[in-house]
Amino acid sequence: MLAISTRGLGKSFGNHRVVDGLDLNVEAGSVFGFLGPNGAGKSTTMRMMLGLIKPDTGSVRIMNRCLATDRSAALRTVGSVIEAPSLYDHLSGHANLDLTRRLLALPAKEIERVLDLVDLGHSASRRVREYSLGMKQRLAIARALLGSPTVLVLDEPLNGLDPQGIFDIRNLIRRLAHQEGRAVVVSSHLLTEVEQTADHVGLLLKGRLVLQGSTETLLRQQAAYRVLVDDPSAGKRVAANLKLIASEMDDHSLILRADTNSTEDLKAGELARALVVAGLEIHEFAPARMSLEHLYQDAVRQQERIPA
Numbered sequence: 001m002l003a004i005s006t007r008g009l010g011k012s013f014g015n016h017r018v019v020d021g022l023d024l025n026v027e028a029g030s031v032f033g034f035l036g037p038n039g040a041g042k043s044t045t046m047r048m049m050l051g052l053i054k055p056d057t058g059s060v061r062i063m064n065r066c067l068a069t070d071r072s073a074a075l076r077t078v079g080s081v082i083e084a085p086s087l088y089d090h091l092s093g094h095a096n097l098d099l100t101r102r103l104l105a106l107p108a109k110e111i112e113r114v115l116d117l118v119d120l121g122h123s124a125s126r127r128v129r130e131y132s133l134g135m136k137q138r139l140a141i142a143r144a145l146l147g148s149p150t151v152l153v154l155d156e157p158l159n160g161l162d163p164q165g166i167f168d169i170r171n172l173i174r175r176l177a178h179q180e181g182r183a184v185v186v187s188s189h190l191l192t193e194v195e196q197t198a199d200h201v202g203l204l205l206k207g208r209l210v211l212q213g214s215t216e217t218l219l220r221q222q223a224a225y226r227v228l229v230d231d232p233s234a235g236k237r238v239a240a241n242l243k244l245i246a247s248e249m250d251d252h253s254l255i256l257r258a259d260t261n262s263t264e265d266l267k268a269g270e271l272a273r274a275l276v277v278a279g280l281e282i283h284e285f286a287p288a289r290m291s292l293e294h295l296y297q298d299a300v301r302q303q304e305r306i307p308a
């Protein structure tokens, strides 16, 4: 089931087409990583998903309700944290949540439930000004969870966090999707983090969706090999002759792969033969995993070939 879908979603500011014909599909009970560099249009898209700004073209459906024609029913199923969490620093975590709980006319026990979910029960009576950024982020997510929305939209929730903060938020996001059955949309430009968190990804470049699908499937689509040879520079030349993309790792091994836009598959035998024929000594040769970073670089290269 689709928790959020957009069809032909578009938005311009003046002459600048910031979001251009997006068909996004966010599955229920899964994490959707919304990727793209700064200025790609992620926040604008999320704002349209939440009804904060009006699209020029296209539509948004949330839990099968049309945002334009059934706005309050559609938005009732969504919680969000957009940009920096706006919390009252001089109040406790509990008091911050209580303000929103009262506005939503929810029972008092709802606060304990969301505090438990984000693992902040022990710090609930402390003032928010004493919280780390990661704790503030978790508190903001707790607030978004008041009322048990089935969909959560989080804009850059990992920004500015230290490794422990990232780890906590990543686990929380996965738990909310996989154990609690919510759809969580997470925007980010941190490819490695999203690769470890998101079940599905969508990559936005200059307002256009250039890649969308299951993270696992996208990464498995194309063969890649990790090769350690005695002369990495010569290895790179062999790769270039075979029209392969070569990335040199810190240990001087090479990750060799076909461009994801190429229809040619990379054959291990052909590659090994070419390296040997070039007089290289192969110390290691093993299948390698593609990364979102690779897919991202390919998508950027592809887009540069297409005139805007």
Ligand SMILES: Nc1ncnc2c1ncn2[C@@H]1O[C@H](COP(=O)(O)OP(=O)(O)OP(=O)(O)O)[C@@H](O)[C@H]1O
Pocket: 013, 018, 036, 037, 038, 039, 040, 041, 042, 043, 044, 045
């Ligand atoms: N209200 C606005 N008026 C004019 N231009 C805007 C407005 N909001 C966003 N933009 C422009 O639209 C483009 C996309 O911005 P957006 O914030 O959606 O990108 P983003 O992918 O979320 O990037 P970032 O991570 O930097 O926020 C940018 O060029 C931005 O300057």
